[in-house]
Amino acid sequence: MIVIKYKKIWYLLSVILIAASIWAVYQYGFNPSIDFKGGTITEISYKERPAKELIESKIEQSGASVRTSGESNYVIRTKEPLDADLGGEIIRQNTIGPVAGAELQSKATKAIVVVVLMIVLFITFAFRKVSKPVASWKYGLATIVALAHDVIIPTGIFVYLGREIDLLFVTGLLAILGYSVHDTIVVFDRVRENLRINQDKEFEATVGKSVNQTFTRSINTSLTIFIMLLALYIFGSSATQSFSLLLIIGLIAGTYSSIFIASPLLVTFYKLQNK
Amino acid sequence: MRKHIWISAILILVFALIVYFFLRPGAKTPFRFGLDLVGGTELIYRADTSGVEDVRGAMESLREVIERRVNVFGVSEPLIQTERENRLIVELPGVTDIDKAIELIGKTPILEFRLVQDETLISTGLTGQYLARARVEFNQTTNVPQVLLEFNDEGGKLFAKITREHKGELLAIILDSTVISSPVINDEITDGKAVITGQFTPEEARSLVRDLNYGALPVPITLDSTQTIGASLGEVALASGLKAGVIGFIALSLFLILWYRLPGLISVIALVSYIIISLAVFKLIPVTLTAAGIAGFILSIGMAVDANVLIFERAKEELKKGKNTMEAFHEGFKRAWLSIRDSNISSLITAAILFWLGTSAVKGFALTLGVGVLVSMITAISVSRTFLFAIYDRN
Numbered sequence: 001m002i003v004i005k006y007k008k009i010w011y012l013l014s015v016i017l018i019a020a021s022i023w024a025v026y027q028y029g030f031n032p033s034i035d036f037k038g039g040t041i042t043e044i045s046y047k048e049r050p051a052k053e054l055i056e057s058k059i060e061q062s063g064a065s066v067r068t069s070g071e072s073n074y075v076i077r078t079k080e081p082l083d084a085d086l087g088g089e090i091i092r093q094n095t096i097g098p099v100a101g102a103e104l105q106s107k108a109t110k111a112i113v114v115v116v117l118m119i120v121l122f123i124t125f126a127f128r129k130v131s132k133p134v135a136s137w138k139y140g141l142a143t144i145v146a147l148a149h150d151v152i153i154p155t156g157i158f159v160y161l162g163r164e165i166d167l168l169f170v171t172g173l174l175a176i177l178g179y180s181v182h183d184t185i186v187v188f189d190r191v192r193e194n195l196r197i198n199q200d201k202e203f204e205a206t207v208g209k210s211v212n213q214t215f216t217r218s219i220n221t222s223l224t225i226f227i228m229l230l231a232l233y234i235f236g237s238s239a240t241q242s243f244s245l246l247l248i249i250g251l252i253a254g255t256y257s258s259i260f261i262a263s264p265l266l267v268t269f270y271k272l273q274n275k
Numbered sequence: 276m277r278k279h280i281w282i283s284a285i286l287i288l289v290f291a292l293i294v295y296f297f298l299r300p301g302a303k304t305p306f307r308f309g310l311d312l313v314g315g316t317e318l319i320y321r322a323d324t325s326g327v328e329d330v331r332g333a334m335e336s337l338r339e340v341i342e343r344r345v346n347v348f349g350v351s352e353p354l355i356q357t358e359r360e361n362r363l364i365v366e367l368p369g370v371t372d373i374d375k376a377i378e379l380i381g382k383t384p385i386l387e388f389r390l391v392q393d394e395t396l397i398s399t400g401l402t403g404q405y406l407a408r409a410r411v412e413f414n415q416t417t418n419v420p421q422v423l424l425e426f427n428d429e430g431g432k433l434f435a436k437i438t439r440e441h442k443g444e445l446l447a448i449i450l451d452s453t454v455i456s457s458p459v460i461n462d463e464i465t466d467g468k469a470v471i472t473g474q475f476t477p478e479e480a481r482s483l484v485r486d487l488n489y490g491a492l493p494v495p496i497t498l499d500s501t502q503t504i505g506a507s508l509g510e511v512a513l514a515s516g517l518k519a520g521v522i523g524f525i526a527l528s529l530f531l532i533l534w535y536r537l538p539g540l541i542s543v544i545a546l547v548s549y550i551i552i553s554l555a556v557f558k559l560i561p562v563t564l565t566a567a568g569i570a571g572f573i574l575s576i577g578m579a580v581d582a583n584v585l586i587f588e589r590a591k592e593e594l595k596k597g598k599n600t601m602e603a604f605h606e607g608f609k610r611a612w613l614s615i616r617d618s619n620i621s622s623l624i625t626a627a628i629l630f631w632l633g634t635s636a637v638k639g640f641a642l643t644l645g646v647g648v649l650v651s652m653i654t655a656i657s658v659s660r661t662f663l664f665a666i667y668d669r670n
Contacts, residue, residue, distance in 0.1 A: 045505075081501075091505035093373065099321065100499045111632040118624045126617050168567060171629060171637045175574070175644065178625030182578075182618040186585065189614040217588040220534065224527055224584070225577030231523030232573050237512035239311060239566040247574065 004208040007264035014149055014261055021156020028159050033166035034077070036105045038098035042076045043069060046088040058084045108170040115174050119181050120144055126185070130192050133203050134270050142265040143184050146257035150180040154249040168243045176250030183221070183258040187214050191266065203270050211263045222255040279665040286661060290551050297555040304558045309565030309639060312513040314506030315368040316376050320496040322361045330360055333494050337363060341380060343453075363496060373503045388437070391445035391457055399437050399446075405430025407467075411480045414472070420480040422471040431467025439463040455483065516569035523573055524550075531580065535587050538663060542583035545659035549579050553643075553650050562646065568639030575647025578622070582655030585611040600667055608660055615652065622648045 003010070034041055049072040056066050065077040073091070076082060081095050096104075120140045127136040151173050158169065190210035198206060229251065233244040297304060310317050322337060324330045334357045341363065345353045354366040370376050389396040407427045413420055426434050437446070438460050447457040448471060456471050475483070528546070531539035553572065557564065564572075590607030598606065626645030630638055 043508075089505070090371075090503065091508045092503060094502040095500055097321075097499040100319065107632055111628055115625055115628050118628065119621055122621060122624060126620075167637060168640075171567070171632075171640055174625055174629055174632075175571075175640075178622045179578070181621040182581075185618040185621060186614045189617060193610070193613075213592065214588075217584050220584045220588070221578075221581040224530065224580040225574065227526045227530060228523040228573050228577035231526060232516075232519045232570055234519070235515055235522055236519035236570065236573070237515045237566045239512055240516070240570040243567065243570055 003211045003260060004204060004264055004267055007260075007267065010260035010264060014257070017156075018149060018152050021152050021159075024156045024160040028162070030159060030165050031162060033164040034094065034096045034101065035167040036101050036108070036165070038079075038096050038101035040078045040081045040093065040095040042078070042082050042093045043073055043091050044076065044086055044088040045070075045073045045091045048072060049074070050087070055086055058086055060084060104167060108167065111174060112170065112177075115177055116144065116147060119147070119177065123181070123185070123188075127188065127192060130195060132195075134266055134273070138269045139188055139266070142262045142269065143181060143188075145265055146184055146254075146262040147177055147180055149257045149261055150176050150250055150253045153253045154246055157249055158246060163242055163245075168240075169246060172243050172246040172250065175247060176254055179225075179251065180254035180257060183218060183254055184262045186217065187211060187258055187263050188266075190214050191263070204267050207263055207267050211259060215259065218255055218259055222251055225251055277668070279661055279668055282661050283665040286548070286658060290548050293551055293555050297558055298551065302558075304561070306554075306558060307561045307563045308509075308513065309563045309568065310366055310368060310502070310509070311504050311566050312509045312516075312564065313368050314371065314504050314509040315366065316370045316373050317367070317500075317502040318365040318373075318376065318380065318498060319500040320363040320365070320380075321499045322363055322494045322496045324361050324494050334360070334363070337494060337496070341365060345380065362499075369506070371503055371505060373501055377498060377501070387449040388434075389447045389449055390437075390441055391447050396447055396449070396454075399433075401426075401430060401433050401437060405433060409484045411477070411484050412470070419472070420475045420477045422475070422480055422483055424469040424471065426467040426469070428467070431465075434467060434469065435463060435465045512566045513569075516566060516573075520569070520573050520576070524576060527577065527580065531583075537666070538583075538587050538590075538659075541659050541662045541666070542580060542587070542655070544662055545583060545654050546576065546579060548658045549647075549651050549654040550576065552654060553647055556646050556650065557643070560642075560646075562642045563639055564643070565639035567637065568643045571640040571643035572647060575644050575651065579647065579651030579655055581618075582611070582615045582651060583659055585614055586656075586659070601664075604660075604663055604667070608656065612656070615656065619648050619652055 049068070052066055052068070052074075055074055055076070056064070059066070059076065059078065059082065061078050061080055061082075063079055067075045067077075069075045074086075074088075076086075082093070120143065123143050124137050124140040127139045130136055130139070154173065154176065158165070163169075187210060190213055191207055194201075194206045194210050194213075195203075226248065229244050229248045233241060233248060236244060296302065322334065324333060338355055338357050342353070342355045345355060345365065345367065350367045350370055352368055354364075356364045356366075358364055365376075365380060367376055388399050388401040390399055391397075405426050407425045407430070409422055409424050411420055412423045442460055442462065444460055445457045446460050448455045458471065471483075524546075528543045531542050531546075533539070535542065553575075556562070562568065586604075586607045588607075589611045590603040593603035593606045594600070623645060626641045626648065629641035630645065632641075
């Protein structure tokens with residue numbers, strides 16, 4: 001019952017983290033990758049890494065960024081396709097036109113909106129028979145609050161870390177959404193079942209009991225996914241490193257929110273409507 | 276109640292067969308890997324289809340024209356796809372010279388008329404750019420399909436000159452470096468019309484006409500995005516993805532066995548069957564495996580355990596209430612099903628929308644995640660249930 005009893009503490013913790021995340025976005029701003037703004041990213045491998053200044057002087061474009069990568073590589077970001085001969089071996093190059101970038105941006109936004117809408121509709125549908133004592137759409141509302149929490153906090157952390165916001169980032173966010181709902185549904189499903197069994201019990205007690213019953217499961221499942229993601233982060237391809245970090249942060253936020261935010265919110269909604 | 280033992284034996288046999296036929300090294304169906312894992316070049320073109328009535332037809336013939344050009348290039352297993360109304364995606368595995376690839380695909384000769392002299396082909400200067408239009412006709416006496424070409428004014432004059440000066444010779448009609456037919460020039464032709472009679476089926480004649488009408492490219496295209504990945508980089512990405520999967524799986528198995536003991540071991544077996552089935556499905560669909568796709572699969576292995584964890588935790592609760600082991604597991608499977616179903620539907624919704632969002636990297640992730648969720652619903656419930664009951668029944 002700790003979860004329900006001290007719900008204000010859990011709320012406060014989340015509110016602080018969310019506020020800090022929004023502040024981070026406001027303060028540092030997004031660092032969109034070429035996926036969304038267009039441009040060229042080139043990684044060149046050298047046997048012996050030449051001086052950064054030398055590389056920079058050869059690129060005849062303004063606004064180019066040159067960063068070291070790996071043992072002796074440079075990652076170069078330019079607005080226009082790179083045509084200067086910089087020696088070494090180009091091991092990867094990716095150019096995205098401005099139109100494609102804008103298109104991806106609008107698609108990504110659309111995808112996020114559609115995922116959230118579909119999930120809310122689905123939850124309202126799945127819990128349609130549970131209308132006492134809390135209306136089924138309030139389960140949906142509690143889920144959205146948890147979802148917002150799970151998306152805002154990883155975004156804030158990524159912005160704070162200065163990581164690039166690319167298409168994989170959006171994909172990761174959506175995967176987090178999917179997982180977070182998955183996790184929340186398991187708890188809500190238990191509430192649904194317990195409401196059927198003990199109709200005379202206090203709503204608050206029923207929710208508390210449901211959270212307790214699903215607590216080990218929530219932690220264990222998160223742990224199994226955490227193990228896989230950690231392996232991916234440590235041993236996996238560098239292409240998916242940021243992605244797995246994002247998923248790890250999202251997993252923690254999602255597990256937290258389904259236990260400490262979504263379920264207590266049901267109780268809060270119940271109390272509000274009975275005032 | 277020995278049937279669970281029998282079913283278990285059959286399941287093991289089925290999995291062994293799947294491994295033998297699909298997954299053993301050297302099995303016929305290979306995995307399909309994305310460019311980011313094998314290295315190569317991806318070119319994305321945007322087609323200007325404004326002013327075209329039959330957009331789908333134009334895009335299809337654009338794809339065919341580009342495919343022919345790529346085949347001339349001699350790339351193994353190129354992939355040319357159209358996406359939505361105006362995007363053309365060309366994937367060239369193994370090609371890392373991006374400029375050469377762009378040049379080849381962007382070039383626009385296509386239709387040419389050449390004179391055949393001593394088995395060599397002599398350029399006449401007459402090309403598809405002088406073609407006004409082409410259409411299918413049926414010969415009025417023999418009823419055999421033939422292709423009528425109409426040149427524009429300039430082309431008509433050039434054609435008249437060629438036919439006047441080279442009577443009796445062979446004129447080869449060449450499409451994208453392939454000789455389509457080489458008829459004999461019987462007479463000077465001044466009306467700017469030519470007929471290609473060959474052994475055409477009506478279908479062939481129609482597709483030739485379409486190719487000719489879309490002589491150059493049917494619609495103008497502009498290069499929008501490019502991506503090149505060196506082969507060595509792809510190799511490293513694939514190897515490290517595999518390593519992460521194997522290490523993660525071992526750690527996960529240890530956790531499950533230490534925490535849940537015998538049922539944990541069974542869920543590991545269910546997980547192995549999950550991996551076998553998923554990999555076979557990846558080959559059969561086929562799913563193009565990218566770095567993100569492998570990440571999706573590794574993530575789904577973690578998620579696949581969820582159903583078992585739900586069931587086992589539920590069974591533990593029922594045991595505490597005083598039920599015996601069999602009853603507890605029966606109850607566990609029954610009660611956990613609703614949670615498993617509802618929670619997985621939300622993951623499937625996400626996967627479907629991600630697939631729709633799709634660039635190739637995202638699609639790879641969405642597909643492996645979606646397939647993973649579906650397969651795990653089957654294996655985590657039916658496979659682990661069968662093995663579990665087989666073992667506990669015997670005791």
